[in-house]
Amino acid sequence: xxxxxxxxxxxxxxxxxxxxxxxxxxxxxxxxxxxxxxxxxxxxxxxxxxxxxxxxxxxxxxxxxxxxxxxxxxxxxxxxxxxxxxxxxxxxxxxxxxxxxxxxxxxxxxxxxxxxxxxxxxxxxxxxxxxxxxxxxxxxxxxxxxxxxxxxxxxxxxxxxxxxxxxxxxxxxxxxxxxxxxxxxxxxxxxxxxxxxxxxxxxxxxxxxxxxxxxxxxx
Amino acid sequence: xxxxxxxxxxxxxxxxxxxxxxxxxxxxxxxxxxxxxxxxxxxxxxxxxxxxxxxxxxxxxxxxxxxxxxxxxxxxxxxxxxxxxxxxxxxxxxxxxxxxxxxxxxxxxxxxxxxxxxxxxxxxxxxxxxxxxxxxxxxxxxxxxxxxxxxxxxxxxxxxxxxxxxxxxxxxxxxxxxxxxxxxxxxxxxxxxxxxxxxxxxxxxxxxxxxxxxxxxxx
Numbered sequence: 075x076x077x078x079x080x081x082x083x084x085x086x087x088x089x090x091x092x093x094x095x096x097x098x099x100x101x102x103x104x105x106x107x108x109x110x111x112x113x114x115x116x117x118x119x120x121x122x123x124x125x126x127x128x129x130x131x132x133x134x135x136x137x138x139x140x141x142x143x144x145x146x147x148x149x150x151x152x153x154x155x156x157x158x159x160x161x162x163x164x165x166x167x168x169x170x171x172x173x174x175x176x177x178x179x180x181x182x183x184x185x186x187x188x189x190x191x192x193x194x195x196x197x198x199x200x201x202x203x204x205x206x207x208x209x210x211x212x213x214x215x216x217x218x219x220x221x222x223x224x225x226x227x228x229x230x231x232x233x234x235x236x237x238x239x240x241x242x243x244x245x246x247x248x249x250x251x252x253x254x255x256x257x258x259x260x261x262x263x264x265x266x267x268x269x270x271x272x273x274x275x276x277x278x279x280x281x282x283x284x285x286x287x288x289x290x291x292x293x
Numbered sequence: 294x295x296x297x298x299x300x301x302x303x304x305x306x307x308x309x310x311x312x313x314x315x316x317x318x319x320x321x322x323x324x325x326x327x328x329x330x331x332x333x334x335x336x337x338x339x340x341x342x343x344x345x346x347x348x349x350x351x352x353x354x355x356x357x358x359x360x361x362x363x364x365x366x367x368x369x370x371x372x373x374x375x376x377x378x379x380x381x382x383x384x385x386x387x388x389x390x391x392x393x394x395x396x397x398x399x400x401x402x403x404x405x406x407x408x409x410x411x412x413x414x415x416x417x418x419x420x421x422x423x424x425x426x427x428x429x430x431x432x433x434x435x436x437x438x439x440x441x442x443x444x445x446x447x448x449x450x451x452x453x454x455x456x457x458x459x460x461x462x463x464x465x466x467x468x469x470x471x472x473x474x475x476x477x478x479x480x481x482x483x484x485x486x487x488x489x490x491x492x493x494x495x496x497x498x499x500x501x502x503x504x505x506x507x508x509x510x511x512x
Binding site: 077133134136137138139140141142143145146149150153154227231232233234235237238245249252258259260262263265266269270273274277 | 348349352353354355356357358360361364365367368369442446447448449450452453460463464467473474477478480481484485487488489492
């Protein structure tokens with residue numbers, strides 16, 4: 075069996091049609107992972123004993139494969155009567171998996187903000203939560219723009235895992251054509267190239283954003 | 294089925310998981326060292342070529358890479374076993390990430406180190422081997438431990454190219470007994486049992502190699 079260029083070209087529309095799903099999942103997971111990650115890190119710092127527990131939760135999340143976590147949510151939730159569409163399960167799975175990593179990123183970011191900033195907030199009579207949101211978080215964001223961007227690209231690259239639970243994203247859509255036509259080589263090659271282009275352009279965009287953020291921080 | 298019975302059933306797949314991990318390391322470490330050093334040394338179009346190769350491996354999702362090689366190579370007349378394909382794609386993907394830490398560690402060294410080598414009359418290659426690499430090694434070890442954990446977790450993907458690793462074993466047991474809650478919890482715990490010690494070791498190593506100044510303030 076040879077590589078059929080004609081068939082490969084005919085795969086392109088299928089892959090491009092599925093691209094919005096891939097991007098939607100990635101965007102939702104980026105937001106979800108950031109929010110959960112920030113919550114985890116804030117909780118970890120709020121109380122010593124709670125902190126030890128949250129530390130373990132973060133390590134647990136980081137020590138298990140994302141594929142296994144997605145399986146877990148997909149197969150176990152219905153067992154307890156919670157039935158979500160595969161798309162939702164996938165978004166939750168990716169959000170939770172990457173929240174463990176983003177919590178670590180936030181940790182480094184918060185540690186890099188000078189302690190005086192926190193004390194200044196206290197001196198001004200701000201509430202703890204207000205200090206965190208209005209004083210610490212904006213400065214932290216500048217510190218962590220680069221690693222956060224890297225994880226956002228990683229999230230984009232993790233969307234193919236959702237094909238195993240039947241989400242019709244780029245890989246899932248191509249697998250469907252592949253199993254219909256019994257030709258796997260061409261669809262896989264096309265989806266690989268598309269992902270490569272998508273990931274590289276998102277990475278470049280992130281790099282551009284990072285540069286602008288650093289420029290604006292120069293006083 | 295009792296929880297321990299499930300767990301021991303899952304660990305029957307440990308051999309495959311371990312084999313893919315070790316073979317993956319055999320691909321990852323030389324690739325990371327070679328390409329990290331190449332990227333550090335080359336200039337102009339050679340550097341662009343090296344960067345392009347690294348980016349191709351880094352920017353394409355592992356699952357897609359795995360499917361590309363698993364399904365496309367036979368069409369081109371190359372037949373590799375599932376273990377080889379899994380270890381190769383995982384290893385080179387992780388290795389591409391590792392190459393960045395090798396390059397970063399080399400770039401972070403003081404320029405004076407190289408100049409001192411030249412002043413002693415050493416050749417460029419001797420400087421690399423006896424001055425730069427030994428010093429850079431400390432900076433890149435914690436990242437390598439992290440990459441190793443990523444590799445172990447990545448092996449869960451070989452279940453999708455029908456190798457009987459831990460994840461695949463769990464799915465088989467689930468088909469027999471249909472107790473997803475117990476089985477997938479056991480699978481999560483099995484991976485934590487393998488990866489958590491490595492996480493702790495990595496953190497300990499990081500503390501020893503990365504200078505500590507700030508840290509762990511309450512928020």
